[in-house]
Amino acid sequence: MTAVVDLGVAGALLLAIAAYSTAGGTDYGAGIWDLLAGRFGHAVEVRKLIDHAMAPVWEANNVWLVFSAVICWTGFPLLYESAFLSLYPLFALALLGLILRGAFFAFRKVATTSGTTLVASRVFGISSLLAPFSFAAALGAIASGKVGVGGPMVPVWQACLDPLAIAFGVVALMATAFSGASFLVGDARRYQARGEKSPDLVEYFRRRAVAAAIALLVVSLIALVVIAAESPTVFRGMVAGLGLPFAAAAVLAVFTVAVLMWRRVYRWYRVLTVVGVGSFVFAWGVGQAPYLLPGQLTIQQAAGAPEIEALLLGITVVALVLVIPSLFLLYTLDQRSALES
Amino acid sequence: MATTLLGLLATSPPDALLPSRIQMAFTLAYHIILVPLGVTFPLLVVLMEGIGLRRNDPVALRLARRWSVVMAVQFAVGAVTGTILSFEFGILWPRMMGRFGDVFGIGFGIEGWAFFLEAIFIGIYLYGWKRLPPKVHYRLGWVLPPAGVLGAFGVIIANSWMNTPGGFQLGPDGRPINVNVLGAIFTPALGYEFWHLIVALYMTAGFMVASVYAVGWLRGRRDRYHRLGFTVPFALGAVLAPIQVVIGDIATRGVFQDQPAKFAAMEVTWNTQTHNPEVVGGLLQSDGTVALGLSIPSLDSLLAGFSPSTLVRGLNSFNPADRPSVVDANFVHLAFDLMVGLGSIACVLTLWFALAWIRHRDLPRSRWFWRGAALAGIGSYLAIEAGWITTEVGRQPWIVHNLMRVSDAVNPVNPLYIWIMFSALLVVYAVIAFFFVTLLMRLSARWRIEDGGGRQEDAIAPEEAAPYGPRPA
Numbered sequence: 001m002t003a004v005v006d007l008g009v010a011g012a013l014l015l016a017i018a019a020y021s022t023a024g025g026t027d028y029g030a031g032i033w034d035l036l037a038g039r040f041g042h043a044v045e046v047r048k049l050i051d052h053a054m055a056p057v058w059e060a061n062n063v064w065l066v067f068s069a070v071i072c073w074t075g076f077p078l079l080y081e082s083a084f085l086s087l088y089p090l091f092a093l094a095l096l097g098l099i100l101r102g103a104f105f106a107f108r109k110v111a112t113t114s115g116t117t118l119v120a121s122r123v124f125g126i127s128s129l130l131a132p133f134s135f136a137a138a139l140g141a142i143a144s145g146k147v148g149v150g151g152p153m154v155p156v157w158q159a160c161l162d163p164l165a166i167a168f169g170v171v172a173l174m175a176t177a178f179s180g181a182s183f184l185v186g187d188a189r190r191y192q193a194r195g196e197k198s199p200d201l202v203e204y205f206r207r208r209a210v211a212a213a214i215a216l217l218v219v220s221l222i223a224l225v226v227i228a229a230e231s232p233t234v235f236r237g238m239v240a241g242l243g244l245p246f247a248a249a250a251v252l253a254v255f256t257v258a259v260l261m262w263r264r265v266y267r268w269y270r271v272l273t274v275v276g277v278g279s280f281v282f283a284w285g286v287g288q289a290p291y292l293l294p295g296q297l298t299i300q301q302a303a304g305a306p307e308i309e310a311l312l313l314g315i316t317v318v319a320l321v322l323v324i325p326s327l328f329l330l331y332t333l334d335q336r337s338a339l340e341s
Numbered sequence: 342m343a344t345t346l347l348g349l350l351a352t353s354p355p356d357a358l359l360p361s362r363i364q365m366a367f368t369l370a371y372h373i374i375l376v377p378l379g380v381t382f383p384l385l386v387v388l389m390e391g392i393g394l395r396r397n398d399p400v401a402l403r404l405a406r407r408w409s410v411v412m413a414v415q416f417a418v419g420a421v422t423g424t425i426l427s428f429e430f431g432i433l434w435p436r437m438m439g440r441f442g443d444v445f446g447i448g449f450g451i452e453g454w455a456f457f458l459e460a461i462f463i464g465i466y467l468y469g470w471k472r473l474p475p476k477v478h479y480r481l482g483w484v485l486p487p488a489g490v491l492g493a494f495g496v497i498i499a500n501s502w503m504n505t506p507g508g509f510q511l512g513p514d515g516r517p518i519n520v521n522v523l524g525a526i527f528t529p530a531l532g533y534e535f536w537h538l539i540v541a542l543y544m545t546a547g548f549m550v551a552s553v554y555a556v557g558w559l560r561g562r563r564d565r566y567h568r569l570g571f572t573v574p575f576a577l578g579a580v581l582a583p584i585q586v587v588i589g590d591i592a593t594r595g596v597f598q599d600q601p602a603k604f605a606a607m608e609v610t611w612n613t614q615t616h617n618p619e620v621v622g623g624l625l626q627s628d629g630t631v632a633l634g635l636s637i638p639s640l641d642s643l644l645a646g647f648s649p650s651t652l653v654r655g656l657n658s659f660n661p662a663d664r665p666s667v668v669d670a671n672f673v674h675l676a677f678d679l680m681v682g683l684g685s686i687a688c689v690l691t692l693w694f695a696l697a698w699i700r701h702r703d704l705p706r707s708r709w710f711w712r713g714a715a716l717a718g719i720g721s722y723l724a725i726e727a728g729w730i731t732t733e734v735g736r737q738p739w740i741v742h743n744l745m746r747v748s749d750a751v752n753p754v755n756p757l758y759i760w761i762m763f764s765a766l767l768v769v770y771a772v773i774a775f776f777f778v779t780l781l782m783r784l785s786a787r788w789r790i791e792d793g794g795g796r797q798e799d800a801i802a803p804e805e806a807a808p809y810g811p812r813p814a
Binding site: 062063065066067069070071073074075076077078080081082083084085088089091092094095096098099100102103106107150156304305306307308309311312315316319322323326327329330333 | 414417418420421422423424425427428430431432435436438439440441442443444445446447449450451452453454456457458460461462464465468469472473509516517518519520521522752754758762765766769772773776780
C-alpha cells in the first residue's frame with residue numbers, strides 16, 4: 001500500500017515537472033524567439049505578438065514550478081536535500097533567470113524609449129535561456145548519478161558541469177524553442193484572422209518550428225548517446241524499459257509536428273507539441289524509476305512519513321478536480337478575447 | 342548600534358550561517374510586503390463591486406475595476422518572490438528540508454494549490470470585466486477571498502509548526518515517524534498565529550488602500566470617488582483594530598505558555614521572577630540589566646497570568662546555547678514594542694473615526710486625522726514586519742523549536758557563494774521594486790487624467806493597462 005502511494009506521489013511530481021516543462025517551456029521558448037528576433041526586419045511585430053501571446057497566462061504557468069518544489073520536499077525530503085546540496089549553483093542561476101525574466105517582461109511594457117525597450121528585451125531573452133537550461137541541467141546532473149545522498153559525492157562544480165547536465169540543458173533549450181514556435185504559429189494565426197495588417201508571422205514561426213523540431217531531434221539523439229555513456233541504467237530504462245513508449249512517443253510527436261508544419265497543415269500541432277515535450281520528461285523520469293538518484297536512492301527510500309505521502313496524494317487529487325475546470329475557464333476566456341475583438 | 346553590528350559579526354561562526362540568515366531575512370521581509378494585499382485585497386475589490394452592482398453606482402464599479410488591476414500586478418510580483426522562497430528553502434536550509442521536509446511540507450501542500458486557484462481566478466476576474474455578465478463575474482469573484490485566506494492558513498501551518506513542532510515522534514535517525522497529520526497541522530501556536538496574522542493582513546489592506554485616498558483628500562480631492570475609496574477600506578481596518586488588540590493579547594499569553602525563551606526576549610526578562618515589570622523600549626545589556634527604557638512594575642506578570650505573582654521565566658534560566666542571544670533579544674524586544682505601539686495608534690484613529698461618525702454622521706474634519714490616516718498604511722506594513730521579526734528572531738537559535746538549530750540546517754558551503762547570490766538578489770529586487778512603483782504611479786496618473794475628462798479617446802479598460810492583464814482590444 002505505502003509503495004503504491006509513494007509511486008503515486010512520484011507520479012504527481014513527474015506530472016508537475018512535465019506540466020512546467022510544457023506550459024512554462026512554451027513561455028521560455030517565446031522568450032528565446034524574442035531574443036533571436038534581433039532589431040531589424042520584423043522584430044517589432046514579432047515582439048508584439050510575443051507580448052500578446054504571453055501576457056495572460058504567465059503566472060499560472062509559473063505555479064507548476066512551485067508545485068514541483070513543494071511535492072518534492074514534502075514527498076521526498078531526502079531527494080530535495082541531496083539535490084540542493086550538490087546542485088545549488090544551478091538552482092540559484094535558474095532563480096536568477098526566472099526573476100529577471102518576470103521583471104523585465106513587465107518592464108518592457110511600460111518602457112517608453114526604444115533604447116530601454118531593447119535593453120529590457122535583451123535581459124528578458126537572455127534570462128529565458130538561463131532558467132530552462134539551469135533547471136534541466138539539474139535534472140541531467142541527477143540522471144548522471146553524480147548527486148550523492150545527503151551531501152555531494154563529487155565537487156559541486158563537477159556535478160553541475162557534468163556532460164549529461166549540459167546535454168539535458170541543451171535539449172531543454174531546443175524543446176522550449178520548439179514548443180514556443182509551435183504555439184506562436186497558433187497565436188499568429190489568430191491575430192491574422194482578426195485582419196490585423198502585419199507581415200506573415202505564421203510563415204515566420206512555421207519555418208522556425210520546423211527548424212527547432214529538427215534541432216530538438218538531433219540534440220536529443222546526442223543526449224541519448226551521452227546517457228548511454230554516463231548512466232547505463234537510465235539508458236536501459238529509456239530504450240528497453242518502461243521509458244521506451246514515452247521516448248518513442250516524444251520522437252514521433254515532434255516529428256509529426258515538423259511534418260505538419262512543413263506541409264502547412266494547421267491541425268493537432270499544439271496538442272502534439274505538448275505530448276512531445278511532456279513525453280521527453282516522462283521518458284527520463286520513468287526510465288530512471290524506481291530510482292530518484294540513479295543507483296543510490298529509490299522512490300521508497302526517499303519517501304517521507306507514509307501518513308504524509310497519503311495526505312499529499314489526497315490533496316493533489318482534490319486540488320486537480322478544482323483546478324482543472326478553472327484553468328479551462330481561464331483559457332476559454334483568453335481565446336474568446338481574441339475572437340471577440 | 343555600530344557596536345551591536347560589530348558584535349553580530351564578531352560572534353558569528355566562520356561559515357555560511359550569517360549570509361544565509363541575512364538573505365532569508367531580506368527575501369522574506371520583501372515578500373511580506375506583497376502578502377497583505379495579495380491575500381486580502383480581493384475581499385475589498387469584491388465588496389466594492391457588490392456595492393456598485395447593488396446601488397447601480399458607476400463610481401464604485403470604476404474603483405473595483407481599477408483596484409483589481411493593482412491586485413493583479415502585485416499578485417504577479419508576489420508570485421515571483423514566493424517562488425524564490427520555495428527554492429531558497431533548499432539552497433539555504435537543505436538539512437532542515439531533508440530531515441523535516443515532509444511534516445513541514447503539509448501546509449505548503451495546501452498553500453500551493455490555494456495559490457494556484459487564486460492565480461487562475463484573478464485571471465478570470467480580470468478577463469471577466471469585459472467578457473462575462475456582471476452577476477456571473479461578481480459571483481466568480483467570491484472564490485478569491487477564501488482562496489487567499491486558505492493560502493495564508495497553509496503558510497501559518499508551516500510556521501506555527503516550526504515554533505511549536507508536534508504531531509510526530511522522532512525515529513532513530515532523527516526523522517519524524519508515526520505522524521499524526523491533524524496533530525502536525527493544529528499545533529499549539531496555529532490558532533493564535535493564524536488569527537493574529539489574518540486580522541493583521543485585513544487591517545493592512547484596509548489601511549493601505551484607504552491611505553491612498555487620504556493623501557488625495559489632503560490634497561483637496563474630496564469627490565465621491567475619494568470618499569468611497571477611503572471609507573470602505575478604512576472602515577474594515579477600523580473594525581479590526583480593537584479586535585486585534587484582544588487577539589494580540591491572547592497570542593502573547595500563548596507565547597508565554599509555549600515558547601518561554603521567546604517571551605523572555607520579547608519582554609527582555611533576564612532573571613526568573615514574580616512581579617515582573619513590563620519594559621517599554623530599552624536595550625538589554627550582556628550583564629542582564631536593561632539600559633534606558635520605561636519599566637512599569639508588575640505589569641508583565643499581570644498581563645501574562647492575570648496576577649502580579651505570576652512567575653515569568655528569564656533568559657538567564659536557559660542554557661546560553663539554547664536561547665536568543667542578547668543581540669537577538671534586543672531585536673525581538675524592540676520589534677515587539679514597535680508592533681504594539683503601532684497597533685495602539687491604529688486604535689486611536691479608529692476611535693476618532695467612530696466618534697466623528699456618531700456625532701455628525703460624517704468623516705472626521707481635522708487634518709490631523711487625515712494625516713494619521715495617510716500614514717496608517719505604511720504603519721500597518723511596519724507592524725507586520727515587526728511582528729514577523731518578533732516571532733522569527735525570537736525562535737533563535739532554533740529553526741525547529743528545541744529540535745533543530747539554524748546552524749545545523751544551513752547549507753555548508755563557502756559563505757562567499759551566499760554573499761554573491763545575495764548581492765545579485767539585492768540588485769534584482771531593487772529593480773523589481775523600481776518597476777513596480779513606476780507602474781503603479783503610471784496607472785494612477787493615467788486614471789487621474791481620465792477622471793479629469795481629458796483624452797477620453799485614449800482611455801482603455803483599466804485591466805488592459807497592466808503588463809499581466811488581458812490584451813487590449
